[in-house]
Amino acid sequence: MLEFCHWLQHTMWATSIRESTLTYPLIEGSHVLCLSISVGIVMFLDLRFLRLAFASVPVSRMMKQIGPWMIAGMTIMMVTGLLLFAIHASDAYTNRFFRVKMLLLVLGVLNALYYQLRYYPQMAEWDFSGKVPTGVKVIAVLSLIFWFGVIICGRTMAYEI
């Protein structure tokens, strides 16, 4: 795996992006600023689950409004993240904060999937009653922890590269 990362980092296109004046800052800046339409939006959905924001808005309405933008934001994050990984593949692979970031990212996705499988099918019932199940609140807290952890590790890994 390390040999593959080393090869990937030293391909012509990865090297040219890494040494570019415009392309690399553009990709890196997009990755960081698209946090706003990915984690930034997910954050407010989680706060809704915890009834700390948008308590008067039904969860189903929030999810329907936020969902497409969240998916678009996460997609941009994944694409720019993959490009950034390729540019610094072997450095990132050996970076402990990067590994923790990836673990938290996987946990964040699994957490969201668990919500979709376990609580989304009955959402109409508990949304109508206005009472958010305890399990959903736990998922929301974990979501905030995982995604904030991804951000913190992403910021800190730069100090080891």
Added chain:
Amino acid sequence: MIAKFILWCYSAPLLEWFRNSNYAIPVLQSFHLLGITAVLGAVCIMSIRLLGIGFLKLPLSTLWRELSGWFLGALILTIAAGVVIAIIDPTRYLANIAFRIKMACLAAAILFHFTIFRYVVRRAPDTELPRTTVGHAALGCAELLLWFSVGWGGRLIAFFQ
């Protein structure tokens, strides 16, 4: 006066501790980035609604009511962390053109947000609205442009060292 302040920054024991610590800067930058994520997340939601391309079932006044507290808290966190980061090594930032542009954009964004933007959005009726109006779309564009200019300015600081 500025010279005296800069001298104080480099001689203050607490700031010296921050400068010599391995973890202080990454921790401060993490708080700064978490704050930025929440600020830009709120900006994106309100601006997307103003542009009429999303969140159409969430009235503007509801968005303002629900987001403004979180926006203000996140902005305070971001600025507080940013001030500490800057005064740890003030000459590095004051001499950086990207930092100066970022500060100018920040001042403009704050002024715009808490005057014109706040005035229009708070007075939007709490009923089903047309998709958007020319004025609202312009307001959303201006809000996005100003706040993302601050974000891009911050990203480009490292590239103008």
